[in-house]
Amino acid sequence: MSNGSYRRENNLAQSVVLFVIFFGLFIGGIFAMSYWSLESFAHAFVPGGIAFGLVFLALVIPMTWIGRSDSAGE
Template sequence: MSVNEPERENSLLSSIILFIVFFVLFLGGIFAFSWGSLNNVWPFAIGIGLFFLSFWIPQTFMGRSDSGSKAMVRAKTRKPSGEF
């Protein structure tokens, strides 16, 4: 890793904190479903919303899904594998 290359990984502590926050969101979605009934659909809507947020926020804003087109690949260090 060169001096000019940015760090793309979270530290261990921030990764653990982020995991706990989004796991609590996920568990909150599961807990919301326990309050649901056929007469009250709001717990189901809240549960689906919490499930959505617990997966969408990490994958969209904290993941590497958008780094493929902007990734800087050095031509000098990249070597072909020779196998097809």
């Protein structure tokens, strides 16, 4: 029963830019994990914290603040 007037949240260019930004954060987090070492506390905590922080930002921001809200379309 669609009337054919589908309204998008954002345009293609904005979607591509957001994808590139958050995919870059995710890849940066994975790259930071390559420096993770258990030899000392500083070598374990700093790259691990950066990695988890980047991956957290890459996943949580798009799913919560940028994602489609429940009230969209009302």
